[in-house]
Amino acid sequence: MRSTFKIALPLLIIAAGIGAFALLKSTRPEPEPPTVHERVWRVEVERAEARRLAPELELYGRVETSDLLKAAASAPAWVAAVAVRDGDRVTADEVLVRLDERDFRPRIAQAEARLAELEAEIASERNRRETDRRALEQERQLLAIARDGVQRQQRLMTQKLGAEQALDEAEQAEAMQALAVSNREMGLADHPSRLQALEARLADARARLDELLLELERATVRAPYDGVVTGVEVTEGDQVAEGDVLVSLYALERLEVRARIPAAYQAELLAALRAGEPLMAVAEVGGASLGLALDRVAGEADPSGVDGLFRIVGDPARLRLGQLLTLRLARQARPETFAVPFRAVYGNGRLYLVRDGRLAGIDVEVLGERRLEGGGERLLVRSPRIASGDRILTTHLPNAVDGLAIEVVGDAGEPPGGVAEPAPGR
Template sequence: MKRLIKFLLPILILAVGFGGFQYLKRTKPERPVAEFSERVWRVEAETLQPRRLAPSLELFGRVETPDLLRAAASAPARVARVLVRDGDRVEAGQLLVELDPRDFSFRLAQAQAQIDDLDAQLESERQRQASDQAALEQEQKLLALAADAVERATQLTRQRVGSQTELDIAEQELARQSLAVSNRKMSLADFPARERALRARLDSAKARFEEIVLELERGRVTAPYDAIIASVSVTPGDQVRKDDVLLTLYAIDGLEIRARIPAPFQDELTAALRAEETLPAQALIGDRTLMLELTRLAGEASASGIDGFFRIIDDPASLRAGQMLSLRLQRLAHDEVVPAPFGAVYGGDRVYLLVDGRMQGVPVRSLGSWFTETGEERLLVRAPELSAGDQLIVTHMPNAIDGLRVEAVQ
């Protein structure tokens, strides 16, 4: 009996334990099913309206002038008067600097004396020519008489009436007279050459006189056009040499702006200029906007880009050579473009639209910056998938992916 109880007791304990476990399992409370909800991100969106717009290009330029004039001294002289200072605006014909005219007077007197001397020599040659012509007639008569004397002496010698000595004397006289006639003719023939030489020397003296007169006139330096005085290099009393710079000035209307254009835009702007397209630009000076226009590109380029030259359309009186400016060049306009905030463009080539409460990526092409009337800078993008009325997500989302759940807020 005891042996039976020892055998059945463990089995009974196991059966009671298993039954209790099944009871507890069946009577345990049921765990509610977990419900997962998708997070909704709140974003701002803008309604698209594609239109024709021109992208802008921000540049930095320098005011330059191809008409920088260096007024130099016309001759060695002392500076008598300086009537302008650096930065003065002058009008055409205004006297700027004057050299002492007394430094030119003695040179003018010397040149005039040389002219008078050559005039006198030329007149003397003319009188000599007239005298030679009159003397030639008399010498030709004397030559004829000498020839007759030789003939008579020859006849008398043949008749043994005259002596050989008388014949020799007559022949010598004939030879001397022949030589005198020949010299006189040579002098008459040489007159045109002597006259041309004196006239050449006289013309040279007159030219020298006119040169000194011109130097004297240029000793009064006047403005050739409306200009700005860039610098003044002398003061009254300075002794200057010929070609020493007195002052520099430049034409107000000759100012232009040189700006470096990045290499990626060189082909576009070159083609636009060849097609004679108008490429306006603006420069901000204080609270005033200066209107410009791109007129040409430099003849040399580098890896970084090429220099462009801008014509100033408005009054350039407030500009000065060497002044640095920031300007905004308006490039060629494009159709069906959208001005998007920079935060709405991812990687420069992708934006997201709000479609049925989710983000939908659209690849785009960036065309450049564009500025609103309030001065806000935006990026012009274009894509065939962008249509009027689409909702562009302008809130920058670090976790932006296609299909992300979003909600538009004002």
């Protein structure tokens, strides 16, 4: 009996504990179910405004010119004076370099003397012609007398009154006089040829003198136009040979900018040029804007694109040959275009609109970039699903998806959607 009690007592204690636990569990108060709050991201938006805008193409160009003048020495000479330095701005007809005129004067004097000699020979030839013309008349008269003498001796011989020797002498005199007339006539006939040869030599001498005078004129090197000196190759006292470069300069108004146009835009810009549409660009030079216009494209292209040559519309005085510029070329304007911040576009062309407190993603066509009048750069996009007045998400959310709950900061018209959390990175 005592052993049975020892076994039953622990079982009773266990049963009592289980019963007490069951009683406590059945009588405990029920907890309220937890409330689930959806996260809402605080974001900024911009109102969409449809405008007619031209996307811009950023290009990198170099200032160059097709009118780089290299003034050279007209003849061997010594440099007498150098009046400019590299980088100087000069005006038209301004003296740049002077060569010593004493290196030119002796050759000019020789040419003038040769010219005077030929002029004297021509005058002598004309006098000779006049002399030959007058002498020919007398020679012909003498020939007629000689022929009369021959006829007279022949009559005397017929009458057996003359001597045979006298007839021979008369015939000899006639032949000699005929030869004299013939020589005189030949001299007159050759006169035009001799005169022409002398006049040709005279023309050559005059040309040589003109050449030497031109060399002397060019001994003083002057600027042919307003420009900028790019290099001075000599100094006072140098000896130069004919053709040696003395100074180089370029005209400001002939400067242009060469920039590479990517192949993707080549057809578009060429079509605009053929249609006569103005293609304007802007470059920043010294903190100020400089206007340019696409004038033409180079005649040779490669797979990467083609060079565009831009005419300078503004004042080129701030430019220098070889200077590198960044250009913003305005392409053809597009209607119904929206300018949005770069951070508003996701991937290759997707942005989000805010509608009823949630995001609505749409695909857009990215047209390019543009710097707006008020400053800052924007991305130009188009889509038929955007209308003026729509709110475009401008806060970049890495977790942006369709239907994401958001709260627009500063927009009283956006109803609260729960407990707002700041956007990542803000």
